[in-house]
Amino acid sequence: xxxxxxxxxxxxxxxxxxxxxxxxxxxxxxxxxxxxxxxxxxxxxxxxxxxxxxxxxxxxxxxxxxxxxxxxxxxxxxxxxxxxxxxxxxxxxxxxxxxxxxxxxxxxxxxxxxxxxxxxxxxxxxxxxxxxxxxxxxxxxxxxxxxxxxxxxxxxxxxxxxxxxxxxxxxxxxxxxxxxxxxxxxxxxxxxxxxxxxxxxxxxxxxxxxxxxxxxxxxxxxxxxxxxxxxxxxxxxxxxxxxxxxxxxxxxxxxxxxxxxxx
Numbered sequence: 001x002x003x004x005x006x007x008x009x010x011x012x013x014x015x016x017x018x019x020x021x022x023x024x025x026x027x028x029x030x031x032x033x034x035x036x037x038x039x040x041x042x043x044x045x046x047x048x049x050x051x052x053x054x055x056x057x058x059x060x061x062x063x064x065x066x067x068x069x070x071x072x073x074x075x076x077x078x079x080x081x082x083x084x085x086x087x088x089x090x091x092x093x094x095x096x097x098x099x100x101x102x103x104x105x106x107x108x109x110x111x112x113x114x115x116x117x118x119x120x121x122x123x124x125x126x127x128x129x130x131x132x133x134x135x136x137x138x139x140x141x142x143x144x145x146x147x148x149x150x151x152x153x154x155x156x157x158x159x160x161x162x163x164x165x166x167x168x169x170x171x172x173x174x175x176x177x178x179x180x181x182x183x184x185x186x187x188x189x190x191x192x193x194x195x196x197x198x199x200x201x202x203x204x205x206x207x208x209x210x211x212x213x214x215x216x217x218x219x220x221x222x223x224x225x226x227x228x229x230x231x232x233x234x235x236x237x238x239x240x241x242x243x244x245x246x247x248x249x250x251x252x253x254x255x256x257x258x259x260x261x262x263x
Contacts, residue, residue: 033232039249040079040163040189041257042133043203046177048252049127054134057105060084067092069100069142076104077134080187084137087162096154102183103138106131130167135187147182155185160197163189172202189247191220191227191259207251217262224262229255 037051044050058078062070065088076084088099106114112126123129130136141149156166164187170180188196188203195218196206210216210229217226231254246260 035248035256036232036250036254037252039257040135040187040247041192041203041207041249042135042252043207044128044130044133044252045204046124046128050129050132051252053108053132054105057134060101060104065089065092065099067097067099069098071100074101074104074137075134076137077187079189080135080137083162083164083187087159087164090158090162091151091154094154096150098142098149099151100140100142101137102140103131104136105134108132130184130186136167137185137187138183139185140183147180152182159185160193161190163187163193165193165196165203167203169202171200172205175202175204189249191218191223191225194220207253207255207257210257211251211255226260226262228258228260230258231255 034052038054042050054077056078057075058081059073059075060070060081064081064085068088091097091099106129108126111124111129111132114123115125117123126132139151139155140146141151143149143151146152155164159166164185166182167184167186168176168178168181173179186203192206196202199206199209201209210227213229215226215228217224219225229251245263246258249257249259251257
């Protein structure tokens with residue numbers, strides 16, 4: 001009888017702790033329509049225009065990596081600084097020592113000037129360049145043409161581990177509409193970079209894949225991810241754990257991608 005009474009007390013106590021924990025650790029978040037146009041997964045190409053320029057732009061420190069040459073001030077979205085530094089420090093451990101950064105964030109004015117000076121074969125007009133998002137970085141090598149260097153080879157194998165993808169690969173020109181650019185890397189964050197690399201998808205294909213699936217789950221690096229594609233009118237509010245285990249990004253088209261780590 002005493003054991004039964006003790007078991008009941010423990011059950012009631014456990015239920016009380018659990019319900020309080022879940023109530024305290026759950027929150028309501030809402031999706032606003034303007035979020036379609038911001039985030040790491042926004043699509044920008046020669047048909048899809050950037051709707052708003054980023055505000056959180058920071059300069060890359062000249063000494064932020066021993067194996068990277070920076071000849072002039074280059075700025076990027078602040079979210080790129082840490083993964084970029086981690087990436088170059090890992091490359092240094094692999095004795096890859098001759099990177100150089102050529103271009104990062106560009107304002108609309110600068111992009112339009114490039115377009116007028118270089119023409120449509122070498123530059124995109126204002127609003128249609130990924131560089132205006134602050135999410136792209138042109139990485140070269142001091143050892144020669146990028147596609148023939150160890151730096152390019154190393155990035156092709158490892159960039160996705162840090163959230164970056166080669167945005168314009170040679171075998172996807174018909175999809176991207178852009179010629180092969182072995183120097184142009186785009187930050188999309190993990191797990192998206194790893195999925196895209198594994199499945200040989202460029203951003204256009206990946207967003208179409210998520211939209212068709214609606215919901216997609218995968219295990220990456222020991223974590224269980226749930227990725228959902230929704231439209232704002234179908235997503236008024238939803239409960240989620242009050243942690244940093246989910247991220248929201250628009251696609252710059254008509255949907256929003258919610259990426260969540262499932263414990």
